[in-house]
Amino acid sequence: MKTFKLHYTEINGNILCVDFKKHYDMIDFIDAKGINNKNKIIYLLYKKTINDIFISTSYLSIQDYLNKKMLCKTTDDYFIHECISLEKAFEIVLKINSNN
Numbered sequence: 001m002k003t004f005k006l007h008y009t010e011i012n013g014n015i016l017c018v019d020f021k022k023h024y025d026m027i028d029f030i031d032a033k034g035i036n037n038k039n040k041i042i043y044l045l046y047k048k049t050i051n052d053i054f055i056s057t058s059y060l061s062i063q064d065y066l067n068k069k070m071l072c073k074t075t076d077d078y079f080i081h082e083c084i085s086l087e088k089a090f091e092i093v094l095k096i097n098s099n100n
Contacts, residue, residue: 004078008033011041011082027063030080034059041082044089046096048077053096055089 003019004026020026045054054065083089
């Protein structure tokens with residue numbers, strides 16, 4: 001059975017790799033991480049096989065993005081980075097693009 005795999009990098013550098021059987025389980029995990037986060041966070045989201053990169057200050061907009069882009073229909077590796085600033089998020093984006 002294929003799964004949704006989320007690589008979630010917390011602001012402190014910890015990387016959580018979690019497999020989900022259903023898209024909504026991944027959304028629930030993202031909710032729990034966002035609700036418990038009291039810091040101002042910039043979220044960076046991308047999918048392994050898509051060149052789209054999404055940056056937001058709201059974990060709730062990640063859900064909307066995943067649903068509207070129909071990413072929930074395909075299992076794959078998803079990556080979320082918590083960043084302290086837009087500059088840090090853009091550094092990661094540049095690194096991603098240089099690896100492709």
